Amino acid sequence: DRDLEVGQTVTAEDLRAVDLRLESTGEQYVAGSEQLGEGSVVLQRVPEGQLIPTGALGRQEDIDxxxxxxxxxxxxxxxxxxxxxxxxxxxxxxxxxxxxxxxxxxxxxxxxxxxxxxxxxxxxxxxxxxxxxxxxxxxxxxxxxxxxxxxxxxxxxxxxxx
The missing domain is CATH 2.40.30 (Elongation Factor Tu (Ef-tu); domain 3)
Structure with a gap:
């Protein structure tokens, strides 16, 4: 729903679910808010409206x-x-x-x-x-x-x- 900046904690309110048919690339992206762990943070910037790569979210200690x-x-x-x-x-x-x-x-x-x-x-x-x-x-x-x-x-x- 908005730009996600490095270090920002992410909650379901920050995301907007969309139905897509990604075929074999689906596992490369976050599949809705059910994949969010408690305390998930952004590891790489994600602009508003973009799909979120699975590697873009992690824990605070993963930020390098x-x-x-x-x-x-x-x-x-x-x-x-x-x-x-x-x-x-x-x-x-x-x-x-x-x-x-x-x-x-x-x-x-x-x-x-x-x-x-x-x-x-x-x-x-x-x-x-x-x-x-x-x-x-x-x-x-x-x-x-x-x-x-x-x-x-x-x-x-x-x-x-x-």
């Missing part, structure tokens, strides 16, 4: 990604939406503080969970922050860049998965 807020120095391209994959690039300020070094790719193919800003869009201003889902093993690298004096840029990852 962490949301990290990344301040946007530059706007995301129009059409960039939650659920899209982005690459994280960073340019370090040089020691004199006047120039930026060559950008380096920090992470490839992280999921954009959303963007929060005062205008409510996907632009960049002083208050714009992208929420990016980062695999646990990559958290240290992303936090390290954010804790230093770096300019971080998100670039849509148009090539699919990592």
């Amino acid at each position: 990604r962490r949301p990290i807020g990344i301040p946007l120095a530059t706007p995301l391209p129009s059409g960039t939406r939650p659920g899209d994959l982005v690459d994280i690039w960073a340019a370090q300020r040089d020691r004199t503080g006047g120039q930026w070094g060559e950008p380096v790719q920090i992470l490839e193919g992280a999921e954009l969970a959303g963007v929060e800003d005062s205008a409510g869009g996907l632009g960049a201003d002083d208050d714009a922050t992208a929420q990016v889902l980062v695999e646990t093993a990559d958290v240290e690298a992303v936090v390290g860049v954010l804790s230093g004096e770096s300019r971080v840029t998100l670039v849509p990852h148009l090539g699919g998965g990592r």
